[in-house]
Amino acid sequence: xxxxxxxxxxxxxxxxxxxxxxxxxxxxxxxxxxxxxxxxxxxxxxxxxxxxxxxxxxxxxxxxxxxxxxxxxxxxxxxxxxxxxxxxxxxxxxxxxxxxxxxxxxxxx
Numbered sequence: 001x002x003x004x005x006x007x008x009x010x011x012x013x014x015x016x017x018x019x020x021x022x023x024x025x026x027x028x029x030x031x032x033x034x035x036x037x038x039x040x041x042x043x044x045x046x047x048x049x050x051x052x053x054x055x056x057x058x059x060x061x062x063x064x065x066x067x068x069x070x071x072x073x074x075x076x077x078x079x080x081x082x083x084x085x086x087x088x089x090x091x092x093x094x095x096x097x098x099x100x101x102x103x104x105x106x107x108x109x
Contacts, residue, residue: 012074033078
């Protein structure tokens, strides 16, 4: 593969752009409403295959997509996926809870 490929995913509610994943020879860059840009090195054949097939469940498994609802099988923009930051009693960051428009929630830490 020469250069880079950008995979764009639309919001399951409003159809606006919700997430971009850029694939190069040496990296995978995920841009979502909650992560400006997260870079992973050396994309595996499994990630490349999941991107070609637009398999969001597999991509979530490998890349932990914060704007993806596994129950709906859709990604959502920042207007439709809600994020709540959770802190431990002593004030340290614990995790973030993401809730889709259908009220499915999951925590990513």
